[in-house]
Amino acid sequence: VVSCGQPAVSAFLSSRTWETFGRTEVIDNTLNPDFVRKYIMDYFFEEKQNLPIITMEGLGKVFLKCGLFSPGADVLFSLHHSGIPGKKCGTIILTAEELSNCRDSAMMQFCANKLDKKDFFGKSDPFMVFFRSNEDGTFTICHKTEVVKNTLNPVWKEFAIPVRALCNGDFDRTIKVEVYDWDRDGSHDFIGDFTTSYRELARGQSQFNVYEVINTKKKMKKKKYVNSGTVTLLSFSVESEFTFLDYIKGGTQINFTVAIDFTASNGNPSQSTSLHYMNPYQMNAYAMALKAVGEIIQDYDSDKMFPALGFGAKLPPDGRVSHEFPLNGNIENPYCNGIEGILEAYHQSLKTVQLYGPTNFAPIINHVARYAAAVQDGSQYFVLLIITDGVISDMAQTKEAIVNAAKLPMSIIIVGVGQAEFDAMVELDGDDIRVSSRGKLAERDIVQVICVCIGSSAPLQDWW
Numbered sequence: 380v381v382s383c384g385q386p387a388v389s390a391f392l393s394s395r396t397w398e399t400f401g402r403t404e405v406i407d408n409t410l411n412p413d414f415v416r417k418y419i420m421d422y423f424f425e426e427k428q429n430l431p432i433i434t435m436e437g438l439g440k441v442f443l444k445c446g447l448f449s450p451g452a453d454v455l456f457s458l459h460h461s462g463i464p465g466k467k468c469g470t471i472i473l474t475a476e477e478l479s480n481c482r483d484s485a486m487m488q489f490c491a492n493k494l495d496k497k498d499f500f501g502k503s504d505p506f507m508v509f510f511r512s513n514e515d516g517t518f519t520i521c522h523k524t525e526v527v528k529n530t531l532n533p534v535w536k537e538f539a540i541p542v543r544a545l546c547n548g549d550f551d552r553t554i555k556v557e558v559y560d561w562d563r564d565g566s567h568d569f570i571g572d573f574t575t576s577y578r579e580l581a582r583g584q585s586q587f588n589v590y591e592v593i594n595t596k597k598k599m600k601k602k603k604y605v606n607s608g609t610v611t612l613l614s615f616s617v618e619s620e621f622t623f624l625d626y627i628k629g630g631t632q633i634n635f636t637v638a639i640d641f642t643a644s645n646g647n648p649s650q651s652t653s654l655h656y657m658n659p660y661q662m663n664a665y666a667m668a669l670k671a672v673g674e675i676i677q678d679y680d681s682d683k684m685f686p687a688l689g690f691g692a693k694l695p696p697d698g699r700v701s702h703e704f705p706l707n708g709n710i711e712n713p714y715c716n717g718i719e720g721i722l723e724a725y726h727q728s729l730k731t732v733q734l735y736g737p738t739n740f741a742p743i744i745n746h747v748a749r750y751a752a753a754v755q756d757g758s759q760y761f762v763l764l765i766i767t768d769g770v771i772s773d774m775a776q777t778k779e780a781i782v783n784a785a786k787l788p789m790s791i792i793i794v795g796v797g798q799a800e801f802d803a804m805v806e807l808d809g810d811d812i813r814v815s816s817r818g819k820l821a822e823r824d825i826v827q828v829i830c831v832c833i834g835s836s837a838p839l840q841d842w843w
Contacts, residue, residue: 400418400420401416401418403415403416404416406565407565408564408565408566409565410469413520414520415520415521415522415523417521417544457469457470458470458471474513474517474519481542481543481547481548482541482543482619482620482621482622483541483542483617483618483619483620484539484540484541484542484617484618484619484620485539485540485541485542485545485577485580485615485616485617486537486538486539486614486615486616486617486618487537487538487540487580487612487614487615487616488534488535488536488537488538488612488613488614489507489524489535489610489611489612489613490532490533490534490535490610490611490613491505491531491532491533491558491592491608491609491610491611492531492532492608492609492610492611493531493532493608493609494531494532494533494558494570494592494607494608495531495560495570495571495594495607495608496531497560497568497570498529498560501529502529502530502531503529503530503531503560503568503570504526504527504528504529504530504560504561504562505526505527505530505531505533505558505559505560505561505570506523506524506525506526506527506535506558506559506561506567507523507524507535507556507557507558507559507610508520508522508523508524508556508557508558508559509521509522509523509540509545509554509555509556510554510555510556510557511544511545511546511547511552511554512552512553512554512555518555521540521544521545522538522540522544522545524536524538526561531608534613537614539618541620542577542617545577546576546577549577550576550577550578550581551576551577551578552576552577553574553575553576554574554575554576554577554580555572555573555574556572556573556574556575556590556610557569557571557572558570558571558572558592558607558608558610569594570592570594570607570608571592571593571594571597571606571607571608572592572593572594573590573591573592573593573610575588575590580612580615581615581617582615583612583614583615584611584612584613584614584615588611588612588615589609589610589611589612590609590610590611591605591606591608591609592606592607592608592609592610593606593607594607626757626760627679629757630758631757631758631759631760632679632680632681632758632759632760633676633679633680633759633760633761633762634680634750634759634760634761634762635673635676635677635680635685635762635764636685636686636687636688636747636761636762636763636764637669637673637685637686637687637688637706637721637764637766638688638689638690638703638743638763638764638765638766639665639669639687639688639689639690639706639725639728639766640665640689640690640691640738640765640766640767640768640769641655641689641690641691641692641728641732641734641735642690642691642692642734642735642736642737642738642768642769643691643734643735643736644736644738644768644769644799645734645768645797647734648729648734654768654796654797655729655734657726657729664768664796664797665725665766665796666722666725668766668794668796669718669721669722669725669764669766670718670722672764672792672794673685673718673721673764674718676762676764677717677718683716683717684714684715684716684717685714685715685717685718685720685721686705686713686714686715687705687706687707687713687714687715687720687721687724687725688703688704688705688706688713688743688746689701689704689705689706689725689728689732690702690703690704690738690739690740690742690743691734691735691736691737691738691739692704692728692732692733692734692735693732693733693735694732695731695732698733700735700736702739702742702743703742703743703746704732705724706721706724706725706727706728707724707727708727708728708731736772737772737773738767738769738770738771738772738773739771739772739773739776739777740765740767740771740773740776740777740780740793741773741776741777741779741780743763743765744763744777744780744781744784744791745780745783745784747761747763747784747789748780748783748784748787748789751784751787751788751789752787754788755787755788757788759788760788760789760790761787761788761789761790762789762790762791762792763789763790763791763792764791764792764794765791765792765793765794766794766796767793767794767795767796767804768795768796768797768799769797769799770799770800770801770803770804771803771804774803774806775816777807778807778814778815778816779816779817781807781814781816781821781825781826782814782815782816782819782820782821784825785814785821785822785823785824785825786822789825790825790826790827791825791826791827792826792827792829793807793808793826793827793828793829794829794830795828795829795830801828801830804828804830805828805830807826807828808824808826808827808828809821809824809825809826810824814826
């Protein structure tokens with residue numbers, strides 16, 4: 380959301396519908412924002428790829444094609460007013476660069492000493508801005524520190540930055556650092572700058588990483604000018620960021636568990652309106668979701684034996700309600716042979732159990748979490764697929780289960796089928812706001828929510 384003087388940019392990718400690809404941060408009180416947030420896109424030279432709309436929200440928009448970008452060169456686009464045809468209201472400058480394969484992340488911390496005093500009624504409120512040099516000699520912003528209030532000797536917090544963002548894997552590429560005094564109205568006062576490189580920073584805390592902050596204009600005016608203070612690197616370390624594929628190559632096994640919603644809101648399985656209806660000519664929504672996701676994940680499971688569970692049904696012979704029962708009826712061995720085995724067990728369960736309720740996720744999440752907690756040496760990773768039709772009944776307990784599971788080698792895929800409202804369920808997907816429970820945030824985002832309406836022209840594989 381953008382109000383006057385607070386610009387932000389959103390990018391949308393087009394397939395069958397508009398989908399938000401990314402949104403920059405908001406920068407207050409400026410008509411010339413320099414956004415820090417970067418976006419990584421796959422680029423295929425042989426394909427036509429569109430990035431159809433970039434909008435400066437509330438101001439205007441521009442249509443783009445990925446083929447217009449040349450690595451290392453700036454591309455300028457006029458921003459056209461959304462409400463007044465033909466009216467231009469600024470320019471968007473985009474820079475693209477092919478990323479190196481470097482996946483390291485640098486952790487560093489800085490302090491400064493005797494910076495220039497800029498505030499009339501105080502000292503200074505310093506912050507630093509890091510710029511990576513581009514192949515054409517220009518600079519692109521890549522990081523801002525926090526503001527440290529009312530001091531000429533700030534100590535900034537340690538921060539992490541991908542090496543690709545800092546220098547794109549070129550250790551000798553120039554890194555420029557500018558130091559500013561923060562002002563509330565956005566007209567930050569320039570204190571000075573210095574240059575370094577990743578190779579120099581990698582030396583760590585030493586005499587080589589004490590930098591004079593130089594204000595060139597001030598230096599030209601004052602003969603006795605020495606510097607505008609110094610900045611010192613306090614610490615530097617590098618951590619490697621491993622991908623999912625790295626773990627698979629290293630021998631990590633994927634343990635895939637399926638949980639299917641057997642609550643009464645799905646409708647009577649004997650009627651064609653039910654989401655569980657067994658049409659002899661086509662798969663129902665649950666079977667489609669299971670097959671689309673399961674056939675991808677099963678390739679990473681060596682034995683293809685998967686626990687398959689149901690929840691929200693009354694079980695024979697006593698009619699007790701269960702939220703974690705084996706589809707094959709075998710409590711001691713709930714494993715099914717491949718996706719076809721799960722589908723067979725699912726079909727058999729529909730003939731023996733009574734759909735009931737409520738829709739509780741917590742028991743099934745805790746069930747898988749117990750197994751994940753027992754194997755935390757990196758050799759196994761657990762994926763839980765929950766297929767459901769409606770609103771969660773135990774939201775508080777589910778959030779608590781997710782927060783507890785977030786520290787375990789485990790992920791959860793929730794596929795919503797049917798026409799119900801899934802807004803509350805999307806809350807569990809921590810892409811924007813991390814899931815929390817009892818004041819505790821989940822350590823990482825482990826939930827992916829996919830909502831598919833029956834009758835949609837887009838196959839589930841597209842969403843997955």
